Amino acid sequence: MPKGHQEEDNGTESDAPKSTFATYVAEGDALFHKGEYKKALESYTTALDIQPGDKGCLVARSRCHLKLGDPEPSLADAEAALEENDEYNKALYQKAEALYAMGDFEYALVFYHRGHKLRPELQEFRLGIQKAQEAIDNAVGSPATVHLENKGDLSYFYKQDEGKKGKGQAKSQGRGTQKDKKDQQNEKNKRPKSKANDKNVKTLLGELHADKEYLEKLLKDEDLTRKDNPVGQKIHDLVTEGLGYLETRTEFWRQQNPMYARQVQREKSQWKSSKQKSAPTDPAKYVMKHLEEIDEELADGHPEKALKQARKLKKSVDSWSEEELPNKAEVQANLHSCMGNAHLDMDQNQEAMDQHQKEYDIACEHELPEAKSRSLDNLGRVHARVGNFEKAIDAWGQKLPMSKSALEKTWLYHEIGRCHLELNHNEEARDYGEKSFAAAQEAEDDVWQLNASVLIAQAEVKLGDLQAAVESFERALEMAKGQNDEPAQQAIKKALEDVNDRIVRGIKPEELPVEEEEDGGGARSDPASSPRDDSTHEHKPENES
Numbered sequence: 001m002p003k004g005h006q007e008e009d010n011g012t013e014s015d016a017p018k019s020t021f022a023t024y025v026a027e028g029d030a031l032f033h034k035g036e037y038k039k040a041l042e043s044y045t046t047a048l049d050i051q052p053g054d055k056g057c058l059v060a061r062s063r064c065h066l067k068l069g070d071p072e073p074s075l076a077d078a079e080a081a082l083e084e085n086d087e088y089n090k091a092l093y094q095k096a097e098a099l100y101a102m103g104d105f106e107y108a109l110v111f112y113h114r115g116h117k118l119r120p121e122l123q124e125f126r127l128g129i130q131k132a133q134e135a136i137d138n139a140v141g142s143p144a145t146v147h148l149e150n151k152g153d154l155s156y157f158y159k160q161d162e163g164k165k166g167k168g169q170a171k172s173q174g175r176g177t178q179k180d181k182k183d184q185q186n187e188k189n190k191r192p193k194s195k196a197n198d199k200n201v202k203t204l205l206g207e208l209h210a211d212k213e214y215l216e217k218l219l220k221d222e223d224l225t226r227k228d229n230p231v232g233q234k235i236h237d238l239v240t241e242g243l244g245y246l247e248t249r250t251e252f253w254r255q256q257n258p259m260y261a262r263q264v265q266r267e268k269s270q271w272k273s274s275k276q277k278s279a280p281t282d283p284a285k286y287v288m289k290h291l292e293e294i295d296e297e298l299a300d301g302h303p304e305k306a307l308k309q310a311r312k313l314k315k316s317v318d319s320w321s322e323e324e325l326p327n328k329a330e331v332q333a334n335l336h337s338c339m340g341n342a343h344l345d346m347d348q349n350q351e352a353m354d355q356h357q358k359e360y361d362i363a364c365e366h367e368l369p370e371a372k373s374r375s376l377d378n379l380g381r382v383h384a385r386v387g388n389f390e391k392a393i394d395a396w397g398q399k400l401p402m403s404k405s406a407l408e409k410t411w412l413y414h415e416i417g418r419c420h421l422e423l424n425h426n427e428e429a430r431d432y433g434e435k436s437f438a439a440a441q442e443a444e445d446d447v448w449q450l451n452a453s454v455l456i457a458q459a460e461v462k463l464g465d466l467q468a469a470v471e472s473f474e475r476a477l478e479m480a481k482g483q484n485d486e487p488a489q490q491a492i493k494k495a496l497e498d499v500n501d502r503i504v505r506g507i508k509p510e511e512l513p514v515e516e517e518e519d520g521g522g523a524r525s526d527p528a529s530s531p532r533d534d535s536t537h538e539h540k541p542e543n544e545s
Helices: 003-015 021-034 037-050 055-067 071-081 089-101 105-118 123-140 154-166 177-188 195-205 208-220 230-256 263-271 274-278 283-299 303-319 328-345 349-365 369-385 389-402 406-422 426-443 446-463 466-482 486-505 514-519
Strands: none
Touching (some): 021 486, 037 055, 055 071, 055 089, 089 105, 105 123, 123 283, 208 230, 303 328, 328 369, 349 369, 369 389, 389 406, 406 446, 426 446, 466 486
16 A cells, blocks of 8 residues: 555544544543533534434533533534424523523523423523523513603703704714714713712623723723724724623623612612611522522532532521512522432432422422422432332322423333332333333433333343343344444343343243342343433433433
8 A cells, every 4th residue: 555545544543533422421521520611522522423413412512612601502502402302401401501691581581481391390490581581671671660761861862962052063964074073972972981880890890891991091092093094093993892892791791690780679679677688689689699509519510519508598598588588488498409419419318318308398388389399309319229119109109290291201100110120019110111111202202212111121021021021122222222322232232141041041030049130131220320311400511321
């Protein structure tokens, strides 16, 4: 082979991915948790080169784009993840987040609502609805607080006319240089220059405020920014462009941070008594902001920090009246949920159980259906983790009638079936596996069809129906191949070998060694930690397991 062709082939070989899809995804997940978003983005991109269109990986890369301040490609990835299944709640949430970051608050609100309708127990959709609605109110004004006044925006145009008359230009219709300069000056003076406004701008821009002041000084230097020479014109254009960018960012951050946005809200709070001054100006906004921070700490794998923040916030919430925080009970239930999940992540099972029980008690007392559904799910997870499978079945059984989507039902049926399998209730395990498979078909979710098929096969092995188990495992294997899930393929192949070997040897289930019988001839998984699509406690940036 000629040397040139050999080098070309070697170059092509070196450009090819050097590992598997799952490896690159895992690498991206680890880098994301470390905050190395650029490197994580590269890993996810390489993974998508190997397996284009994987919805979990697209969502993970979308989050990276958003962390890097690039909402447009983030939106593109989220929409690509929704192409096959427009009810995929992780992608719906990511699309809403990207739209929110782009300042399209109304459209973002639509997708927050859509996700909330599909998965009402997930708090990120509720928080998204709140922050999008607040951003809209900040941009256009709340209907309850906006009033037309004679001294409003129309007075600005009146003053402009008065100024023109004062300089004898009331009848001037020309387009001369003098008018252009005046229009530019008026454009610069449109925003009020009160001290309060300057303070808000400084708060919003942070370190960039010094740059804004510097650019404004440059613009005032007429010798430096003279338009009658090319250099001055170029400097003027650059300075104007920089100020325009900072002005855009200021307005965006004003909407992102409602606490700085509206003077009206601050004025409304002035009537409060001295006893109420200890609470924030708007407790609801304060709570939402801190709940988001707690949720981020949990998602980033920092349960200790999340627990500390949740305890601090709960102490504040407990001290406020229901007049200050109308949804106080709902917030308290939410905080118990966060603390329970933090304890569970730290393997503190009893503490987790206590917190989720408190959440359940509050939900029942105040008739909060969403909190009740969430607490039952959480209690079921803790019971399953510590081996109380009967109690887990009871908790998830109570949650079933509250399910509002086929996807929610499919994982509930699956978890209940896994618990029955652990208790050697093999017929019940098979029945719930079939229910899970039917619900997964309705939801058009391939991952859960695979999980349900494996559960059915394991139950059939324990029931001694080995031929049916072979058929179920073979169906599951085809699904795993279709999803390019290599670990699942390996586990199912091993299970098939075991079952076929038993058929050849004529071994009955009662003749199996105890540990082999418990394994069920398949890839055994703990019900509390089985692969579950978008469980109520997970907010991970990584791909689905």
